[in-house]
Amino acid sequence: MAALGLLGAVLVGCGGQAGETAPSKEPAAAASPSARPSAAAAGPKPARAPAAPPTMAPGPGGLTPVYARRAADSPKSAEKVVALTFDADMTADQGPRAARGERFDNPQLIATLRRLQVDATVFMTGRWAEEYPDQARSIGGDPRFEIANHSYSHYAFASPCYGLPTVPGPDMTADVQRAFDAFRDAGAVNVVPYFRFPGGCYDDAALRALGPAGVTAVQWDVVSGDAFAKDPDAVAEQVLDGVKPGSLVVMHCTRSAAPVTEQAIRRIVPELRARGYRFVKVSELMSS
Numbered sequence: 011m012a013a014l015g016l017l018g019a020v021l022v023g024c025g026g027q028a029g030e031t032a033p034s035k036e037p038a039a040a041a042s043p044s045a046r047p048s049a050a051a052a053g054p055k056p057a058r059a060p061a062a063p064p065t066m067a068p069g070p071g072g073l074t075p076v077y078a079r080r081a082a083d084s085p086k087s088a089e090k091v092v093a094l095t096f097d098a099d100m101t102a103d104q105g106p107r108a109a110r111g112e113r114f115d116n117p118q119l120i121a122t123l124r125r126l127q128v129d130a131t132v133f134m135t136g137r138w139a140e141e142y143p144d145q146a147r148s149i150g151g152d153p154r155f156e157i158a159n160h161s162y163s164h165y166a167f168a169s170p171c172y173g174l175p176t177v178p179g180p181d182m183t184a185d186v187q188r189a190f191d192a193f194r195d196a197g198a199v200n201v202v203p204y205f206r207f208p209g210g211c212y213d214d215a216a217l218r219a220l221g222p223a224g225v226t227a228v229q230w231d232v233v234s235g236d237a238f239a240k241d242p243d244a245v246a247e248q249v250l251d252g253v254k255p256g257s258l259v260v261m262h263c264t265r266s267a268a269p270v271t272e273q274a275i276r277r278i279v280p281e282l283r284a285r286g287y288r289f290v291k292v293s294e295l296m297s298s
């Protein structure tokens with residue numbers, strides 16, 4: 011029971027019920043220098059304080075920029091495009107569960123995205139790539155998809171975060187790099203320098219710690235609610251209600267914990283196309 015509870019919390023943190031209000035508020039607050047007076051007052055100023063809100067370009071030495079968005083702020087907000095993203099969650103200590111047969115992958119979902127010709131971004135944990143190297147290579151070798159980084163361990167980069175264990179600050183960059191190494195070892199090719207914080211949890215310290223990793227952190231504006239959902243229509247309706255031009259949707263590619271995602275996609279895709287939407291990868295959504 012305890013393990014199930016933790017998994018539930020983890021996936022909720024990645025875009026479930028509890029995350030519905032946080033993502034739209036938290037990123038803006040954390041990404042705007044004017045919104046962190048307490049941090050500025052609490053300690054010495056960083057040597058290189060950002061003069062403007064972080065941009066979308068990864069930069070050395072500074073704060074990790076956050077694509078902390080409302081659809082209205084998207085470079086593509088004037089176009090009927092939407093980025094579907096799928097978090098391939100597997101936490102570093104879940105190996106024994108996978109060994110007992112629990113499936114953290116969802117090959118049927120990937121097959122459906124291919125059949126429907128939907129471009130998409132998979133935010134993959136390094137641990138997932140180690141468990142499913144053939145799938146990581148296949149996803150990362152298909153021009154329709156790109157693999158972005160969801161950490162190696164799926165541990166939290168800021169605390170508290172839905173009960174997740176926390177990555178110590180000095181280890182954060184190494185954890186991100188270890189995921190990139192896992193993608194490379196699996197033979198994945200289409201790997202992009204975007205990063206999603208486990209649970210979507212971050213703070214200024216995490217953004218500073220990740221500066222050397224050269225990634226852009228990516229949140230979302232539409233929560234699908236697919237974690238532990240039983241009704242694919244409810245998931246589909248939540249997405250269809252939320253999508254605006256330039257939206258970024260968070261879903262999951264973890265079958266055991268998001269079992270109706272593939273069914274929901276079969277409804278979401280044709281309905282959004284009927285409304286005139288085109289599906290893009292995150293890297294295209296962010297190109298202006």
Ligand SMILES: [Zn+2]
Nearest residue numbers: 024097099209
């Ligand atoms: Zn996740």
